[in-house]
Amino acid sequence: RSKGITKGIRVPPLHISSQFDSGAIEVVSLDDPRNIELRIRRDTAAEFAQWFHFCLHGANGRNVVLKFLNAGECAYPKGWEGYRVVASHDRQNWFRIDTEYDGHVMTAQTVPQAQSIYFAYFEPYSHEQHLDLLALAGASPLVETQYLGATVQGRDMTVLRMTSAQAQPQDTSKKRIWIIARQHPGETMAEWFVEGCLERLLDVDDAVSRLLLERCELYVVPNMNPDGSVLGNLRTNAAGANLNREWQEPSMDRSPEVFLVRQKMLETGVDLCLDVHGDEGLPHNFVVGSEGVPAYTPRIAELEDAFKTAWQAVCPDFQDAVNYGRSEPGKANMALATNWVAQQFGCLALTVEMPFKDNANLPDPVTGWSAARSRKLGASVLTPILSVM
Numbered sequence: 085r086s087k088g089i090t091k092g093i094r095v096p097p098l099h100i101s102s103q104f105d106s107g108a109i110e111v112v113s114l115d116d117p118r119n120i121e122l123r124i125r126r127d128t129a130a131e132f133a134q135w136f137h138f139c140l141h142g143a144n145g146r147n148v149v150l151k152f153l154n155a156g157e158c159a160y161p162k163g164w165e166g167y168r169v170v171a172s173h174d175r176q177n178w179f180r181i182d183t184e185y186d187g188h189v190m191t192a193q194t195v196p197q198a199q200s201i202y203f204a205y206f207e208p209y210s211h212e213q214h215l216d217l218l219a220l221a222g223a224s225p226l227v228e229t230q231y232l233g234a235t236v237q238g239r240d241m242t243v244l245r246m247t248s249a250q251a252q253p254q255d256t257s258k259k260r261i262w263i264i265a266r267q268h269p270g271e272t273m274a275e276w277f278v279e280g281c282l283e284r285l286l287d288v289d290d291a292v293s294r295l296l297l298e299r300c301e302l303y304v305v306p307n308m309n310p311d312g313s314v315l316g317n318l319r320t321n322a323a324g325a326n327l328n329r330e331w332q333e334p335s336m337d338r339s340p341e342v343f344l345v346r347q348k349m350l351e352t353g354v355d356l357c358l359d360v361h362g363d364e365g366l367p368h369n370f371v372v373g374s375e376g377v378p379a380y381t382p383r384i385a386e387l388e389d390a391f392k393t394a395w396q397a398v399c400p401d402f403q404d405a406v407n408y409g410r411s412e413p414g415k416a417n418m419a420l421a422t423n424w425v426a427q428q429f430g431c432l433a434l435t436v437e438m439p440f441k442d443n444a445n446l447p448d449p450v451t452g453w454s455a456a457r458s459r460k461l462g463a464s465v466l467t468p469i470l471s472v473m
Contacts, residue, residue, distance in 0.1 A: 225249050243304065359422050381430075439452075
């Protein structure tokens, strides 16, 4: 939309594209690179707005100022405080750019070093990457890829069953561990976490992984919400359902993703469940327990404490000082995955939360909290799992 010629020098026109996997933005004004006005798009079938992912073309070497006009109207406006937009020239290496938020408008600026630069709320994890992850894991003799059914838009719901190569079918002595991620599709750090976890699990030279697979069967769902991920939604699936509010009464029409996974859990049983998420507001890694459910017992409380202590001992990126606080006994929202699983199976169930911003304990001025750090955290979680199994 901008002028193509300035003082006799041809300047490439600016263009913004978002018609790709997880792309999402609304362009208000693109006439001046120093005043690009945008609106963060709502989820396709719901009112939540926070995720964005788009590409700016034609601004190489020019000062670019992005103004997100409706930041203050988004689902979690507090999430913009202390937040910095992530950017990449090659979609492989992502970095943070200068970002300010005045309570209404979020403004970010940078000088692109290439003709095209990508911006996102957090480092994206595409559906192609998801399929690659499933294929890579499925090639291991330790893994059985199980098709559970289809999403609202017909994409595969897949679980990876993992155990030692010597394990016998229907070995009831083994503990059943479930790890699910990305119920909220915009929380892409969750699938990066699972990638790191799977890579370590499949490392035959890793003693922790070998012992864990000898003792346990692991069921891993890397992406609970493939439709929402492709659509560029923050929290909902293609039907507008917030999957982490569907666990009490899921349906094949509105929330088949939860219905199918829950059905498989009822078939296998659960001894430990991790539900992996990202948090917009808190710049910390932490877990949320199930203390509000009726089935919560001193035994579960001891397991929670042991898990957290073990994780802190092996990974300084994890902490337990800053979190959501504890729910009152009997006051848990039973529609959440962690609470439903804890109540249904009387087991240890935890929600893992990672930041969209940075880890305040160990900040990184270049990347903030990142995909690479999420992967490392995912790998580290195997040690606390082993400690309580």
